[in-house]
Structures are given as structure tokens and as C-alpha cells.
Amino acid sequence: MEIIKLKLSATMCYLIPIKNKYLLVDTGYEKDKALFYKSLSNLNISINDIAYVLLTHHHDDHAGLLNEIKTCNKSCRIIMHEKCVALLEKGKNNMSSGGGYINRRVNMMIKIFKKMNKEWDFTFPAYKIDSNDIIISDQTTLREIGIDIPGKIIYTPGHTVDSISLLLDNGICFVGDAAANMLGFMGTKYCVIFIADLKQYYQSWEKLINQNVKMIYPAHGEIFGIEKLKKNIYKNKKDNMVKAD
Template structure:
């Protein structure tokens, strides 16, 4: 496994004899950093057979269109809802939800005034006939040496990847950053708190050895158990996407 650490997003490159996989891409403006880190690791865009999107947000799908153009054989794997949302080219606001804490709401409000690149938009991607769109009507999906798991809560289209060695690539279904802001291993906002914690409960029944988030360092699944239900909706400000 090779970690590609971008401006705010961890992407992961997994080698597999049946086709190498990249998990997420970072922001569109991360392109130069992405290419530099890939080059430093000896990885070319043509080496990527599969690209798994954990969900449609700009910090995860910003480079999908670029990579698909550079590598016509690339197969994008994503939730069927993600395919719809990523074609719009912006982070969906219609699902609402809540900030994980008042502190996070304040930090985000201040930050967006200084980072002019943070527009919540990205080049849209339109799924092709060779892409793999998942509906999870029968539960988790086996794929190569992995299992793709629906992990909704942060967004309704969130998915994660569990490898046979117990490594879970969780996207934003959990996070390990800004703990001082009261995140409790959650991402900055959650569209559905009950589904979010139902996801954690389900994950705790699986043979997970280590969790690799899109934001922050890897951590033990014990952190999910310890912080299960730590966030209280009564203290979580409503999220409107503004």
C-alpha cells in the first residue's frame, strides 16, 4: 500500500495482480502535487486499473475526469448515487445534516474566507459503460481481494474498502483530525447521524485490524468503539452547505 498525501486528503494506491487500485483523488487543484507524489513512488497514471471513489465530494473526486482522460482504460468504482452526484460537479447540499460541533462550524466558516480554492466544485465526471456502479441491494460487494462496504452517514453515497489483511480504507465514514474541535473521530459534518453510527456499529462486527481515513493518520478500530455515540445532535449545529 502506498499513501498519497495531498493538501487535505489521503489517497491510497493498492497493488493487486488482477489490477492496481487508487482510492480517491484529492482536489482538482492538487493535480501537480498528486503527479509529483505518484512519480516519487514510481507510479504512473497508466498503472491504475481501478479508481474507487469513497463518495462524490470535491476533496475525493476532483481529479477523476483528469485521470479518466489520461487513462481511457481506467474503471471507476463508486456508489450508483455517487455517479449521479459526481456528474453535477459540486458537493450536494440537498441532504442537509449537522456539523459535528459548533467549533467545527466556526472553523470552517473562518477557513473558507481565506482559501479561495475551496469552492466545493470540481470538474464533473460522467460514468462510462465500463465503470462499476454499486447499488448494494444485496449488501457488501466482493471485488478482487477486497470487500466494498456501504458506509453511509457522512453522505448517503459513502462507501469503504476492506482488504483481506484487515485494512479498512474508510474515506470520510470516520476521520482522525481536528480532535481539538470535538470531532471524536467523525468528519466535519454528517448528513444522517443515526445512519452514521449504524455504520460504525456494523464496522465493529467486521475483522478490521487498522483503519485508514481520508483525513488524518491511521488508527485502531477501538477508536470507533470508544467514541460510538459521542456526538449528540442537541449540540450539533444544522448544516446547510453555506
């Protein structure tokens, strides 16, 4: 099985072959529309070749093109956790669950970035599910939801309350923001920059480790081995986090 990387402006999405179609993991920002279509064209893939979108969580850099994909390909089925449904309808990153940026250095970087990019407001086109979409509430295999790939969807909250990961039987795991490989020089230690619940986040790492994951395919940064999570688990501390503005 050849996994195809789809590098957008800030988000790494992935295309997983399903017979003559694809499952897309995440969609990127709304502003990524032109880049998204150009990337598909370069791969000789049509929007109608995407049979499923697995949404790892509701944030703007993951759900930005859901409406675009659904408008152009009405048969495409969106897979999400049940806690994602209401959050998508609001069209804005949920910041009400607490948490914050992983440390002071990251918080300062975000402040500078926001000053330089005043249009960045954490919003995305609100999405309302239809009867064709697939809503999960617990761990489920892909075959249980009609997808003929050996693998399962795991609930991995912490970054957000609605975060899920896709684990294939070969040990490849698409985690969204349940782990990341970015800004290591700023002390992120394989955590994403914003975490709603750090304890829950690391509990999700434990879950991934215990599920025999081999390789992590993150939404931010390059692919890495599960050993990185084993080595860095619990290294970031809640006391070092900075509440998001």
C-alpha cells in the first residue's frame, strides 16, 4: 500500500488507496484550496476519487476544505468523532476546554505570528453533517464502517476533545495533532504546540504505544518512529504551559 503525502501550507494530509479510490486524512486550511487542487492534479487524482475523508479533529488547519470537498463530491463520506459534530457547526477552533501553548517560547512565537498575520482568526467554513457521513463514538475497525482496509480508528483526545487517530494493521498511525514533529528546538518534545488537556494527551500517547504503533504520520512535521513518544512521554509539564489568549 503506497501512502501519498499531500503537503499543504501548514498541514500534512495523507491519501490512502482503497481499491480505485482514496481515503484522505484531513483537508488543510480553507486558503489551501488552490494548492490542494494543484497537488491532486499533479498526482492525476480527481476530487471524485476521494471516497472518504477522515477528520482527525475540527481545527481550521484540518477541516478548512470539508465544504469544498463535499460540494464537489457529494458522495464523499466524512468520518469523525461524535464530539466533532457540534464543533464543526460552529466553524471556529474550540478554546473552551482549557489548556494552552506548550511553553513560553511557543507562546511568544504565536503572538508574533498573529501580529504578522492578522487575518488568522482560527475560523473555518462551518460544516453540517449529512446522512452519508460516518460518526464514531468508540474504537472501531475500518471494516466495521465499510472500508476494506485492515486498520482501526482510535479515540486520542488531549489536543482537542474530538481527536481521533487511524492505525493500520502494519503499524502506521495517522495521528493528526495527537503528536507532532515540529519546533523541537523550542522544546516541544513531539507535542503539538497547543494542548487542551496535557494529562489526557499523554494518556493518548500511552494508548498508541500499547496498540503496537510503529510509525507516526503527523499532520505537522516528518514521519517518525514510536520510540520518540516512548522517550519523551510526560517530559512537558503543565506548569510550563501558557494559557491561550
